[in-house]
Amino acid sequence: MTKQIKSKERVSDHGEVFTAEREVNAMLDLVKQETDRVDSRFLEPACGDGNFVTEILRRKLEAAKKRAIPPRKKKPLPLEFEKQSVIAIASIYGVDLLNDNVITCRNRLFDIWNAEYEAICKGEISEECREAVRFILSRNIVCGNALTLMCVDDEQNDTDMPIVFSEWTIPFNDTRIQRKDYSFEELMRGANIEDDIRRTAQMSLFADEKGEVEPSFLQQYIFDYRRSQDYGR
Template sequence: MEKQVKSKQRVTDHGEVFTAEREVKAMCDLVADECLRIDSRFLEPACGDGNFLAEILTRKLTVVKSKYRKSSYDYERNAILALTSIYGVDLLSDNAANCRGRLFELWNKEYTSVCKKEANDEVRKAAKYILEANIVCGNALSMMCVDEHQQDTEQFITFPEWTFPFNDARIKRRDFRLDVLLKENPDDENYDGQFKLFSDDAMNIDNWMIDPQTNELVPKPIREYPLVHYRRMSENG
């Protein structure tokens, strides 16, 4: 039987109860088409040790394998793309660390199985770098990172957007504040101040910019990184 509770104390302190595998699969089935899109992004705001994210990644990697297993390069790049689409937040640092480890082991098992002798540690390092950025320890209600006592810090939760803009081996990273991403368009006439639990600073016009293609207000990245081969993305810092 699956273990859904680590300890009674954790349930009391944090309301921590893990979702059973049957329910995880059933809920993922509700968005089955999105789970099968390699680049479709998923965010789990209370990810625990990754029950939902592991199921989603498994489904994505099944698609990658079915489409690209005959080419190590194509499989490798698309397996990296699948990994970049998985995001999670958890209040407890051990859960966040366990989630990263679990997702990496799942990803690496498939990568090694398909690419065999062509699998290499440079790509594994890139995978770990992605997970370190995509799975964070924070408070998904306040949108702030937390300290070792699960208390909010002054640091906003930020997530990277990973893209392959030229559909080759070069990857682009842009970091965004989560609270800004989840805000409605501040220029929208229908905006009536929802999401009051988020920081009011998210609506600061300095956090937004005009998209040159659509001429709409969109979240402004807090940092952009130069294009780099996905195997060397960790060199960007």
């Protein structure tokens, strides 16, 4: 059973109370049609050490397995699962004030992804892909203040650096991935959800609900997804 508090001091200083597993699953079941999609995007603006996002990833990886199974076959193709699993983990975003939570959250997500990767890909495992996933997590799970939209220092004070998220898509029929970087402020302006920062959903993180309006991005890269860590840190 996951502990709901780490210490009384953290509750007092930061209001830190983690959501229990039963409640996490009950809430995610309300948006099951999205958690069962490999490429649906989720943002948790107070992710803690990852109770929500880890369960989202588990569900997405099950969907990735199904998408990687070719017609009239029973098992996923390793390389196709690798690709689908990268799409799954690249669609999950989180922000937290406390750096130890951010590090733990990234590690939990990586461990869940890596366990499935090893189980399915076995002899076709790529160390480059592992490093790419770690890099994607370093950009998607960030230490910051989701209310001010700024990165924070070790004392949880705002810095002068805005939170920047990357959108990851694989729009080509190969292993190339497209990365676009956006400021969190621009995404919130485009999504029009300032009045409800606690929403956790994929509906309008990088476009409006109809997919018609894209916020202005800072920069764009296109490269093989296994080389994500080599571009634009």
